[in-house]
Amino acid sequence: NAGVTQTPKFQVLKTGQSMTLQCAQDMNHEYMSWYRQDPGMGLRLIHYSVGAGITDQGEVPNGYNVSRSTTEDFPLRLLSAAPSQTSVYFCASSYKGPGTSGNRYEQFFGPGTRLTVL
Amino acid sequence: AQSVSQHNHHVILSEAASLELGCNYSYGGTVNLFWYVQYPGQHLQLLLKYFSGDPLVKGIKGFEAEFIKSKFSFNLRKPSVQWSDTAEYFCAVISGGYQKVTFGTGTKLQVIP
Numbered sequence: 001n002a003g004v005t006q007t008p009k010f011q012v013l014k015t016g017q018s019m020t021l022q023c024a025q026d027m028n029h030e031y032m033s034w035y036r037q038d039p040g041m042g043l044r045l046i047h048y049s050v051g052a053g054i055t056d057q058g059e060v061p062n063g064y065n066v067s068r069s070t071t072e073d074f075p076l077r078l079l080s081a082a083p084s085q086t087s088v089y090f091c092a093s094s095y096k097g098p099g100t101s102g103n104r105y106e107q108f109f110g111p112g113t114r115l116t117v118l
Numbered sequence: 119a120q121s122v123s124q125h126n127h128h129v130i131l132s133e134a135a136s137l138e139l140g141c142n143y144s145y146g147g148t149v150n151l152f153w154y155v156q157y158p159g160q161h162l163q164l165l166l167k168y169f170s171g172d173p174l175v176k177g178i179k180g181f182e183a184e185f186i187k188s189k190f191s192f193n194l195r196k197p198s199v200q201w202s203d204t205a206e207y208f209c210a211v212i213s214g215g216y217q218k219v220t221f222g223t224g225t226k227l228q229v230i231p
Contacts, residue, residue, distance in 0.1 A: 042224045
């Protein structure tokens with residue numbers, strides 16, 4: 001299994017440009033999430049999905065859109081990039097599982113995308 | 119809304135010293151608790167997790183954590199740290215089923231040889 005993959009690894013944008021960060025997982029996980037990591041602020045949840053066709057907002061959703069048309073893919077779209085969106089973005093997936101399954105809810109993270117907005 | 123506090127932002131230890139990193143959460147119901155580690159330049163990896171049962175949880179690389187429900191705490195411990203433990207450590211909480219995962223702000227651990 002490749003686990004969680006993200007592309008690109010690095011990206012530089014100009015203010016106002018749009019782009020899509022790709023995320024895919026091959027573990028058949030129901031849950032997928034996008035986080036941004038900024039120094040001193042830990043990981044903050046942007047959007048998450050509990051299954052194909054279902055998405056919801058996290059803590060910092062403004063300026064980002066998501067969709068989940070398949071179980072495997074969960075792209076994050078920046079509509080009009082701003083310098084405040086300069087960050088490292090992590091995608092994660094997790095297994096729902098029954099009851100108290102040992103793997104339930106454990107987050108598997110992708111390698112991250114380092115985004116700079118000029 | 120649930121929140122997670124990690125009071126130690128930066129910890130510096132010598133090799134072989136004992137480690138304890140604090141994690142407190144604010145939620146009165148059933149919680150699932152996690153500690154993740156992020157080595158320099160890498161993504162987060164799971165160290166250990168608590169769902170139910172024995173409140174003393176053992177993880178990888180000699181780490182353990184104790185869930186104390188009355189104190190809303192889930193502190194991470196290691197009896198003797200190594201230089202290779204230099205990393206950032208994050209506590210995370212999920213409550214009430216999979217709603218939203220809340221991470222603490224992280225603790226940077228620097229181990230001096």
